[in-house]
Amino acid sequence: MDDISISIEGACGIIRLARPRAINALSADMIAAVRAALDEWDENERVRAVLIEGEGEKGLCAGGDVRATRELALVGDTRRVSAFFADEYDMNGLIATYPKPIVALQHGIVMGGGIGISSHARYRIATASSRFAMPEGAIGFFCDVGVNAILYKTAQARALAFLMSGQTVAVADAIALGLADAAVPEDALAGLRARVIEAAQAGDPDTAITALIQSESIDPGEASFCGLADSLAPVFAAETVGKIVENLLDLAEEGDPGAAALHAAIARQCPTSLAAIVISHRRARQLRDVRAILEDDLALAKHMALRPDFAEGVRAVLIDKDRNPQWQPARLADVDSDALEKVLGEAALA
Numbered sequence: 001m002d003d004i005s006i007s008i009e010g011a012c013g014i015i016r017l018a019r020p021r022a023i024n025a026l027s028a029d030m031i032a033a034v035r036a037a038l039d040e041w042d043e044n045e046r047v048r049a050v051l052i053e054g055e056g057e058k059g060l061c062a063g064g065d066v067r068a069t070r071e072l073a074l075v076g077d078t079r080r081v082s083a084f085f086a087d088e089y090d091m092n093g094l095i096a097t098y099p100k101p102i103v104a105l106q107h108g109i110v111m112g113g114g115i116g117i118s119s120h121a122r123y124r125i126a127t128a129s130s131r132f133a134m135p136e137g138a139i140g141f142f143c144d145v146g147v148n149a150i151l152y153k154t155a156q157a158r159a160l161a162f163l164m165s166g167q168t169v170a171v172a173d174a175i176a177l178g179l180a181d182a183a184v185p186e187d188a189l190a191g192l193r194a195r196v197i198e199a200a201q202a203g204d205p206d207t208a209i210t211a212l213i214q215s216e217s218i219d220p221g222e223a224s225f226c227g228l229a230d231s232l233a234p235v236f237a238a239e240t241v242g243k244i245v246e247n248l249l250d251l252a253e254e255g256d257p258g259a260a261a262l263h264a265a266i267a268r269q270c271p272t273s274l275a276a277i278v279i280s281h282r283r284a285r286q287l288r289d290v291r292a293i294l295e296d297d298l299a300l301a302k303h304m305a306l307r308p309d310f311a312e313g314v315r316a317v318l319i320d321k322d323r324n325p326q327w328q329p330a331r332l333a334d335v336d337s338d339a340l341e342k343v344l345g346e347a348a349l350a
């Protein structure tokens with residue numbers, strides 16, 4: 001495949017996403033290649049660690065190939081839509097539970113499926129220019145790839161502010177959210193890659209990799225987004241998504257600039273997506289198991305990808321780029337939250 005490179009260097013398996021013009025967006029074939037490599041290396045005694053990286057200056061990975069998924073949904077190919085998400089989430093689960101250390105180099109853009117393929121790794125190394133986001137609410141979808149299995153470990157306000165707003169955050173906030181472990185200097189990344197490969201040959205790769213990361217880490221700075229979310233904790237503790245948005249608006253109208261900025265970002269998201277994001281995240285805080293959370297994600301993905309909002313959101317953001325989606329329904333008050341709860345309830349019984 002031209003879009004991905006699978007190789008072994010020394011004792012380290014290398015997964016290199018090689019689709020830089022699309023910021024390494026994950027296709028079905030790329031996901032299948034990652035899964036096959038991880039399955040093979042699990043049994044290969046020569047491979048003692050795995051490195052995940054992305055080609056090109058723009059970033060590790062901008063997400064899944066939602067354009068292709070949209071086309072499948074539009075022609076009613078539900079089997080391939082379901083298969084894409086099932087395979088992607090299986091890959092996420094493999095990475096999260098892999099018995100050998102996986103190191104992800106999170107340079108540049110790390111969004112959506114990029115978080116899925118990297119933030120579940122045992123070691124996540126970003127740089128000062130790294131930017132993280134879960135922007136699925138803007139395309140009529142929801143925050144999937146098992147990200148809630150990471151974010152349930154942080155404060156609810158931080159998690160919901162990040163997920164609902166779709167805001168892009170820098171490395172300090174990514175570390176505070178649990179999406180990355182450390183930041184290293186931009187010009188140190190190439191040398192660090194070589195040293196990770198060397199560390200894979202150590203008697204104890206985990207100890208060697210940990211020491212390597214500690215020796216290269218720099219102060220990431222202030223986690224300003226998480227600080228804002230912490231100050232708004234009572235807002236995000238509200239029982240319903242509607243009340244969260246209402247409380248943010250009240251503070252915005254009282255002159256709170258942080259609340260105003262968050263409200264403005266959230267107000268641009270698909271209403272049904274916002275409900276799905278809050279419901280799925282709060283369920284994850286109860287489930288607290290990556291595989292169970294990914295099962296929830298699969299049930300919701302099958303539902304959300306076939307709704308008209310997904311096709312419309314991808315059109316507005318990625319195809320026509322008019323940024324003017326016509327959501328159905330257009331108001332949060334008209335969202336059928338019970339239908340979303342039912343989807344997840346049926347998943348739990350399956």
